[in-house]
Amino acid sequence: MDIGSRVRLATGAVFAAPEIHRRSLPERATFEAFADSMPAAYRNVFDEASMRAHAAIVRRRGRAPARVEGWKDLPGGIVAICVAAADVVDLNTRVCAAVFAHGADVVGAQVYRRARSDLATEAVGFFWVRRAPDAGGSPGPVSAQDLARIGRTLEALVRRTDGLRLAARLSRAARAAGRSTVIDFRRGERGGTALTVRTEDRRGLLLHVASALFGEGLWVRSSKVRTQGRRATARFWVAQMDDKRSLGAEEEVEALIAVLEAIAARTRAGGARAPREI
Numbered sequence: 001m002d003i004g005s006r007v008r009l010a011t012g013a014v015f016a017a018p019e020i021h022r023r024s025l026p027e028r029a030t031f032e033a034f035a036d037s038m039p040a041a042y043r044n045v046f047d048e049a050s051m052r053a054h055a056a057i058v059r060r061r062g063r064a065p066a067r068v069e070g071w072k073d074l075p076g077g078i079v080a081i082c083v084a085a086a087d088v089v090d091l092n093t094r095v096c097a098a099v100f101a102h103g104a105d106v107v108g109a110q111v112y113r114r115a116r117s118d119l120a121t122e123a124v125g126f127f128w129v130r131r132a133p134d135a136g137g138s139p140g141p142v143s144a145q146d147l148a149r150i151g152r153t154l155e156a157l158v159r160r161t162d163g164l165r166l167a168a169r170l171s172r173a174a175r176a177a178g179r180s181t182v183i184d185f186r187r188g189e190r191g192g193t194a195l196t197v198r199t200e201d202r203r204g205l206l207l208h209v210a211s212a213l214f215g216e217g218l219w220v221r222s223s224k225v226r227t228q229g230r231r232a233t234a235r236f237w238v239a240q241m242d243d244k245r246s247l248g249a250e251e252e253v254e255a256l257i258a259v260l261e262a263i264a265a266r267t268r269a270g271g272a273r274a275p276r277e278i
Helices: 031-037 040-045 048-061 091-101 144-159 163-177 205-215 249-268
Strands: 006-008 014-016 066-074 078-086 104-115 121-131 182-187 193-200 218-228 231-240
Touching (some): 031 048, 040 104, 048 066, 078 144, 091 104, 091 121, 091 144, 091 163, 144 163, 144 182, 144 249, 193 205, 193 249, 205 218, 205 249
Parallel strands (some): 014 104
Antiparallel strands (some): 066 078, 078 121, 182 193, 193 231, 218 231
16 A cells, blocks of 8 residues: 655654645535545545544644644554644654653654645644553553643644754653653643652752753742652742743743753763663
8 A cells, every 4th residue: 555655764663754735625624624635645544433533633733833632542552643733844753752752652653744724734644652661561551641741842842943953852861861751741720830750769869950940941949859769759840930930832841851961961970870771
C-alpha cells in the first residue's frame, strides 16, 4: 500500500514523508469535508471510524498551534495519537522531543498535510507512542495526563519561531537527565504554577533546581522535597518574577529544559549515579 516515501530517523522509527493535498473546503466542519481535504494515501490507510475520530480531533484544534489526543489503544502499551498542528518545519522532530521529554518514545508515525477551510496548510500526523520500560522491563501505560503534558509542550515548540532549536535542546537535556526523571506542571487556581520533579535522589536537588528556575526569571514561592529510597520528589510553587502570574506553555518549556539540564549537570558532577538507560 502506497503511503508516500519513507524516512528512517536515527531513533529507528519509520515516518511517512508529508504529502500535501490542497482542496478548498466548505465552511462547515464535516467529516466528509475533512476526508476530502486529506490525500488519497490517507484515505487508503484508515477506515471510516478512524477518520471520523481524526476529524473530531482536528476540529477541536481550532486556531491553537497544536492539538494532541489519543485515538486508539493498542497491545503492548502502545497508544496511537493524532496530532493536528500548524504546518511548521520538521514537525516530526518537535513531536519526538515532546514525547521523549515526558518519558515515552515514538515507535512509528505518518504525517500528512491538508488545506483547511481558510486555505491555511495544516499538518495532521499519527504517532504510535509507548512509555519507556520500567525497572522490571515492562512499559507502563500512556495516561491522559501524559498526553496533556506532551500536547502542552508541543504547543510551545510549534508556536515558537525557534521551536526546532528548542526541540533539539529539550531532547539532549531529557536524555542527559535520564528516563527516570518526570516533570509535571499544574496551574494553581489563584495564580502561580506547581512544578513537581520526580527523579533519582541527588545531593543539593532543591538548591540546583531552584537556581535553574531563578535563572529563567521565575520566583520560587515555596519548595519541599520527599525521598523514598533512591527516589526523590521535589515540589516547587513558582510564578513569573515580574507579575506573579502562572507560567504559559512557552515558559513551561523553558523551565522544563532548565530543570532537566540542572539535573543532568548534578549527575555529571557526581551528585548521583547516572540513571540507567532502559
